[in-house]
Amino acid sequence: MLPFSVLAHDSGSRARRGTLVTAHGAVQTPAFMAVGTRATVTGLTPDDLAQVRTQVVLANTYHLLLRPGAELFRRVGGIHGFMRWPGPVLTDSGGYQIFSLAGDRTISEKGARFKSYVDQRMHMLSPEASIAMQTAIGSDIMMVLDVCIESTADESATRAAMERTHRWALRSLAARSNPQQALFAIVQGGVVPALRRASADFLTQQPFDGFALGGLAVGDTRTQREEVTHFAAELLPAQRPRYLMGVGTPPDLLVAIGAGIDMFDCVLPTHLGWQGTAFTSTGRVRITRGANAHADVPLDAECGCATCKSFSRSYLHYLFKCSEPLAPRLLCIHNLHHYHTLMAEARAAIEAGCYATYARRRLEAIDRHEHSDVSMTPV
Numbered sequence: 001m002l003p004f005s006v007l008a009h010d011s012g013s014r015a016r017r018g019t020l021v022t023a024h025g026a027v028q029t030p031a032f033m034a035v036g037t038r039a040t041v042t043g044l045t046p047d048d049l050a051q052v053r054t055q056v057v058l059a060n061t062y063h064l065l066l067r068p069g070a071e072l073f074r075r076v077g078g079i080h081g082f083m084r085w086p087g088p089v090l091t092d093s094g095g096y097q098i099f100s101l102a103g104d105r106t107i108s109e110k111g112a113r114f115k116s117y118v119d120q121r122m123h124m125l126s127p128e129a130s131i132a133m134q135t136a137i138g139s140d141i142m143m144v145l146d147v148c149i150e151s152t153a154d155e156s157a158t159r160a161a162m163e164r165t166h167r168w169a170l171r172s173l174a175a176r177s178n179p180q181q182a183l184f185a186i187v188q189g190g191v192v193p194a195l196r197r198a199s200a201d202f203l204t205q206q207p208f209d210g211f212a213l214g215g216l217a218v219g220d221t222r223t224q225r226e227e228v229t230h231f232a233a234e235l236l237p238a239q240r241p242r243y244l245m246g247v248g249t250p251p252d253l254l255v256a257i258g259a260g261i262d263m264f265d266c267v268l269p270t271h272l273g274w275q276g277t278a279f280t281s282t283g284r285v286r287i288t289r290g291a292n293a294h295a296d297v298p299l300d301a302e303c304g305c306a307t308c309k310s311f312s313r314s315y316l317h318y319l320f321k322c323s324e325p326l327a328p329r330l331l332c333i334h335n336l337h338h339y340h341t342l343m344a345e346a347r348a349a350i351e352a353g354c355y356a357t358y359a360r361r362r363l364e365a366i367d368r369h370e371h372s373d374v375s376m377t378p379v
C-alpha cells in the first residue's frame with residue numbers, strides 16, 4: 001500500500017497536510033501536479049520543473065499508447081529514464097481522452113475501440129490494456145480506466161457510467177502486476193449526491209492506494225463542483241490520499257484544499273501560459289494586451305520565479321508579438337511557479353492551523369484583482 005501519512009489538520013476547515021512516498025520520492029500534500037501529457041511539460045526541461053518546485057509530473061496513457069507505444073517504454077525501462085525526470089510520475093488512464101473523442105469511438109463493456117490519430121489503426125483501450133500500458137510506462141501512481149460522461153447527463157446515464165466504472169475498477173485491480181506502482185480508483189456519479197455516495201461506498205471497500213474524484217469540470221458550474229467536492233471528499237477514507245482530477249483555477253484549488261483534497265492537476269497554468277495569460281498576485285494578466293508594451297516592470301512584482309526576476313512585461317509582450325518560442329516558455333515557468341507557491345503557502349498555513357483564514361484572504365484578493373491589470377511597480 002502506498003505510504004501516506006497526514007501530518008497536520010487545519011483547525012478551521014477540513015484541510016490536511018500530508019506526505020505520500022512513491023518509488024521516486026516523497027510528495028508533500030496538498031500538491032499540484034504539472035501536466036506532462038506526452039512525457040513532457042510542453043517547452044520545459046526537467047531542470048526547469050525542479051526549479052519551479054514541481055513534485056509530480058502527470059503523463060497520459062492514451063497519448064503515450066499511440067506514440068511512442070508500450071514497446072519503447074519496455075525497451076528503455078520506463079518514463080523516468082526516457083524523459084529524464086527523476087521524480088514521481090502519475091499516469092491518467094485515458095478515460096477522459098476517450099470521452100473527448102465523441103463520434104470516433106465505440107464504448108462497450110469490454111472497453112473503448114477507437115482509431116489512432118497517429119497512424120489511423122484501430123486500438124482497444126480496455127481496463128486491462130490501460131494497466132498494461134501504465135505498467136510499461138512505469139508510473140509511480142496509475143489510475144483505473146473510468147467511464148467519463150458530461151456532468152449534465154441525466155441520472156440513469158450517470159448511474160450506468162458509474163456502474164461500469166466500478167466493474168472496470170475491479171478489472172484494473174485484478175490486472176495490476178507491479179506492486180511498486182500504486183493504483184487509484186476514480187469516484188464517479190456526476191452531480192448526483194446519492195450516486196457519489198454509492199460510488200465512494202463501492203470503491204472504498206477495495207484495496208486501492210488512493211481515491212480520485214472524476215467527472216468534474218466537464219459541464220458543471222463552479223458551485224456544483226464545490227458542493228460535490230465537499231460532499232464527496234468526506235466520503236473517502238481519511239488515511240488514503242484524495243485526488244481531484246482536472247480542476248482547476250487557483251480559487252478552485254483553495255476551496256478544494258479546504259474540503260480535504262490532497263492532490264490536483266490541471267492544464268490551465270501551462271495551456272494559458274502558451275496563450276499568453278499569466279496568473280499573478282494581482283489576478284490574471286494577458287501579456288499580449290497593448291498596455292503591456294510600455295510596462296517596464298516585472299510580470300509579477302511579488303513573484304520569485306526566474307521569469308519575474310529577469311524579464312519585464314514589455315519584453316514578454318514583445319516576444320509574444322514576434323511569436324518567439326521563449327515567450328510561452330517564460331510564462332509557463334512563471335505560472336507553474338505561481339501554482340506551486342500557492343500550494344506551499346497552503347501547506348504552511350495548514351501546519352500553522354490557520355488555513356481557513358489564509359484561504360479566505362486569498363480568495364478575497366483574487367476576487368478583488370481578477371479583472372484588473374495594474375501591477376506597475378518599476379523594475
Ligand SMILES: [Zn+2]
Pocket residue numbers: 299300303304305306307308309333334335337
Ligand atoms: Zn514569476
